[in-house]
Amino acid sequence: xxxxxxxxxxxxxxxxxxxxxxxxxxxxxxxxxxxxxxxxxxxxxxxxxxxxxxxxxxxxxxxxxxxxxxxxxxxxxxxxxxxxxxxxxxxxxxxxxxxxxxxxxxxxxxxxx
Amino acid sequence: xxxxxxxxxxxxxxxxxxxxxxxxxxxxxxxxxxxxxxxxxxxxxxxxxxxxxxxxxxxxxxxxxxxxxxxxxxxxxxxxxxxxxxxxxxxxxxxxxxxxxxxxxxxxxxxxxxxxxxxxxxxxxxxxxxxxxxxxxxxxxxxxxxxxxxxxxxxxxxxxxxxxxxxxxxxxxxxxxxxxxxxxxxxxxxxxxxxxxxxxxxxxxxxxxxxxxxxxxxxxxxxxxxxxxxxxxxxxxxxxxxxxxxxxxxxxxxxxxxxxxxxxxxxxxxxxxxxxxxxxxxxxxxxxxxxxxxxxxxxxxxxxxxxxxxxxxxxxxxxxxxxxxxxxxxxxxxxxxxxxxxxxxxxxxxxxxxxxxxxxxxxxxxxxxxxxxxxxx
Numbered sequence: 001x002x003x004x005x006x007x008x009x010x011x012x013x014x015x016x017x018x019x020x021x022x023x024x025x026x027x028x029x030x031x032x033x034x035x036x037x038x039x040x041x042x043x044x045x046x047x048x049x050x051x052x053x054x055x056x057x058x059x060x061x062x063x064x065x066x067x068x069x070x071x072x073x074x075x076x077x078x079x080x081x082x083x084x085x086x087x088x089x090x091x092x093x094x095x096x097x098x099x100x101x102x103x104x105x106x107x108x109x110x111x112x113x
Numbered sequence: 114x115x116x117x118x119x120x121x122x123x124x125x126x127x128x129x130x131x132x133x134x135x136x137x138x139x140x141x142x143x144x145x146x147x148x149x150x151x152x153x154x155x156x157x158x159x160x161x162x163x164x165x166x167x168x169x170x171x172x173x174x175x176x177x178x179x180x181x182x183x184x185x186x187x188x189x190x191x192x193x194x195x196x197x198x199x200x201x202x203x204x205x206x207x208x209x210x211x212x213x214x215x216x217x218x219x220x221x222x223x224x225x226x227x228x229x230x231x232x233x234x235x236x237x238x239x240x241x242x243x244x245x246x247x248x249x250x251x252x253x254x255x256x257x258x259x260x261x262x263x264x265x266x267x268x269x270x271x272x273x274x275x276x277x278x279x280x281x282x283x284x285x286x287x288x289x290x291x292x293x294x295x296x297x298x299x300x301x302x303x304x305x306x307x308x309x310x311x312x313x314x315x316x317x318x319x320x321x322x323x324x325x326x327x328x329x330x331x332x333x334x335x336x337x338x339x340x341x342x343x344x345x346x347x348x349x350x351x352x353x354x355x356x357x358x359x360x361x362x363x364x365x366x367x368x369x370x371x372x373x374x375x376x377x378x379x380x381x382x383x384x385x386x387x388x389x390x391x392x393x394x395x396x397x398x399x400x401x402x403x404x405x406x407x408x409x410x411x412x413x414x415x416x417x418x419x420x421x422x423x424x425x426x427x428x429x430x431x432x433x434x435x436x437x438x439x440x441x442x443x444x445x446x447x448x449x450x451x452x453x454x455x456x457x458x459x460x461x462x463x464x465x466x467x468x469x470x471x472x473x474x475x476x477x478x479x480x481x482x483x484x485x486x487x488x489x490x
Contacts, residue, residue, distance in 0.1 A: 001252075006243040010236035013484045020338060020480045021229040021473065028222040029328055035323050085462075092464075 076107030130172035133391035141393075142167035142385075145283070154290035158263060158381045162283060164272065165189070165385020177386050193383040196271050196278070201380040202264035203344040208373030209264070209461045209475065211365050212350025213443065217469040220316040224435075226419055228473025231439025232481045233415025234259030236424070238408035245400060253485035255401055258285045258477025260406025262441035267384060268345060269482045272490055279388030282475075284405035292445045293452075294435050295406070296413050300453050302431050308424055309457035311432040313466045324357040336481065341490065342405045342483030358422050360466045412440045416470065438467035441474040 003010075038066045075083050091098040123129055145163030149156040168176050168189065177193065179185035195201040218224050239256035247255060254270040254277055268287040300309075302471065316368045328350035336343045355365040366431035420436020434454050438446040454463035 001243045001249050002243060003240070006240040006252075009249075009488065010240050013481065013488070014233065014236050016484050017232050017477055017481050018229045020225075020335065021225040023329060023338075024334065025222045025225045027334060028219055028225075028327070031330065032114055032219065032222070032323060035326070078226070090120055112304055 073103050074105035074107070076105060078106050078108050084107075120160050125173075127172045127174065132390070134394055135172055137394060138170035138388065138390045139167060141282060141388075148290075149288075153288045157262075157377055158286050159290070161378055161381025161383070162279075162286065162385035165382040166279070166388045167385075168386075169386035170388050177389070187385050189386045193352055193386065195376075195379055196383050197275065197342055199268050199271060200436040201272075201376050201383075202268035203348040203370060204376045205380065206247065206345050206479075207348040207352035207368050208339065208376070209443070210328070210349040210354075211356045211368040213349075213356075213472055213475070214352060214468070215315055216319040217465050218326060219319045219323050219327055221422065221466070222471030223470050224439075224449070225415050225473045225476075226423070226468035227439035228475075228477040229437045229439075230419035230436070231412045231416035231470070231474050232260060232477045234408040234410065234412030234440075234480070235481050235485075237411040238404045241407060242404055243402075245404075247397075247400075248274070251277055251487045251488050254281055255404050256408055257281075257407035257478070257482055257485065258288065258401075259412040260441055260474070260481060261285070261289055261409060261412065261446065262475060262478040262481050263289065264380075265441070265478050266268075266347060267376050267380065269486060270330065272486055275387075276392060277397075277401060278384060279393055280401045281405075282384045283388070284402050288405055288409045289442045290357070292409075292440075292442050293449050295409055295422075296446065296449050296451055299413050300417060300434055300437055300449075301412060303414065304421065306457055308421065308433050309454060310461070311424065312420075312458065312461055313435075313463065314369055314463060316469075321357070324355070328353040331476065335476070337423060339480060339483040339487065341486045342479050345477070345479040345482065349479070362450065381425065408442065411435045416440060416474075420470075424467045432461075432466070433465055435463055435467040435470050437472045439470040441471070441478050443475060444468065445472050446474070447471040 041075055073083070078086075086106055087098060087101070089104055090103075094101075137199040142163050145159055145166065148154040149160035149163060168174065174187075176187040176189040178187040179190055185226060191262035235256040235258075237256075238259050239252045241257045242252035243249065250273040254266070257266045260266065263285050264280065267278065267282055270281045272378045273283075279409045332347055332350040335346045352365075352368045355361050355368055416439035417433055418436070419439075420431065420433030423436070424433045432450075432454060434450045435447075438450045440446050447464055447470075449469035451462070454461040455476040
């Protein structure tokens with residue numbers, strides 16, 4: 001195969017790879033929007049955030065309960081976002097799915113100098 | 114009499130049939146075993162491949178002997194049929210699908226662009242291999258090393274250039290293990306410190322319904338467009354549907370663990386067993402290893418360049434380091450993005466963001482393989 005033919009095949013193939021993945025990109029965008037609207041309609045007003053520290057949070061009531069840890073979690077001087085990050089890190093590092101872990105409490109440890 | 118008996122035993126043994134080529138291949142096998150056990154280079158596959166190399170190069174063992182007429186073939190010959198017929202790579206893809214969370218990709222579908230750009234190395238290596246005198250089938254198989262996806266490389270090579278299978282499989286898995294060494298210099302070379310520091314916004318939550326629909330939509334679209342990728346994409350998405358449906362826990366578990374482990378043993382040993390001295394000890398093996406590195410490097414560059422483009426277009430919201438994860442190698446390439454991102458900014462957590470391009474790369478390399486098989490198969 002000559003250089004020109006090789007470049008032609010490579011260019012064509014790379015374009016086709018892009019075409020397929022861009023088409024998938026558009027498909028995902030479309031179905032995400034469709035499902036997003038469906039979900040928003042059915043769950044409107046059902047989710048309430050809690051920013052108050054040291055308040056029990058029932059994670060099993062999370063909208064994506066399947067991937068979540070179960071049970072009641074005590075957050076002490078830790079916001080929910082940080083707690084979620086800690087739980088995800090523990091799950092990743094221990095290689096145990098979040099659904100199989102049970103967190104009882106997450107609290108901020110203040111150093112006494 | 115006794116001496117004659119000893120002579121017969123000696124001449125019937127493999128020792129008498131040993132050649133220097135066999136000894137070199139036994140040495141290669143021992144080096145690969147060392148790399149797998151001591152250096153932990155992709156040990157699951159490299160160890161089994163290495164032992165396959167060892168078994169195939171012990172003369173008179175005839176483990177890869179073909180079945181001729183009524184004469185029974187060797188054990189590994191029968192197991193090798195799973196590679197030859199494309200069964201093992203497809204089953205491995207099912208396990209990969211069952212282990213993969215496509216959530217980060219669904220959450221940020223633009224990751225697919227990085228997964229596409231990171232296939233650039235495949236076609237760069239394909240072009241160079243053609244120039245070096247390889248046939249288009251061989252060049253396609255060599256190029257696919259740049260997809261950084263072992264099963265795809267084996268599947269494509271078994272179909273297009275089976276005589277190169279051992280060299281390509283060993284190169285692919287060795288380079289995948291070397292990703293933490295190959296990618297970081299390119300990442301630092303092609304990005305500025307400002308770009309590497311970028312902290313990305315949290316990914317949106319992906320609903321269960323989206324995760325269930327994803328494998329179905331991808332299968333329908335990809336297989337209709339490129340029927341040649343059906344075994345790989347079909348099995349990948351079937352495994353993922355097992356995982357996401359939540360109703361076939363046992364099947365998902367089997368695909369991820371028992372089946373995956375069994376197939377890994379068969380695949381590794383038989384691919385290694387194709388590395389017979391007469392096939393492997395050639396100059397073209399060195400060329401394949403060099404071209405594999407070229408393919409890997411250009412795939413990384415392709416991902417990084419589109420990452421930089423997306424950084425510009427998004428107004429600095431996308432860290433271009435995640436682009437290099439577009440080469441498949443799940444999750445090693447994503448981990449490299451995380452490590453490099455954290456070096457530039459210790460509070461940076463890129464892992465989940467990099468998983469999007471990473472799993473997009475699996476789809477991208479399967480699509481690239483499908484195109485090459487459709488063109489040259």
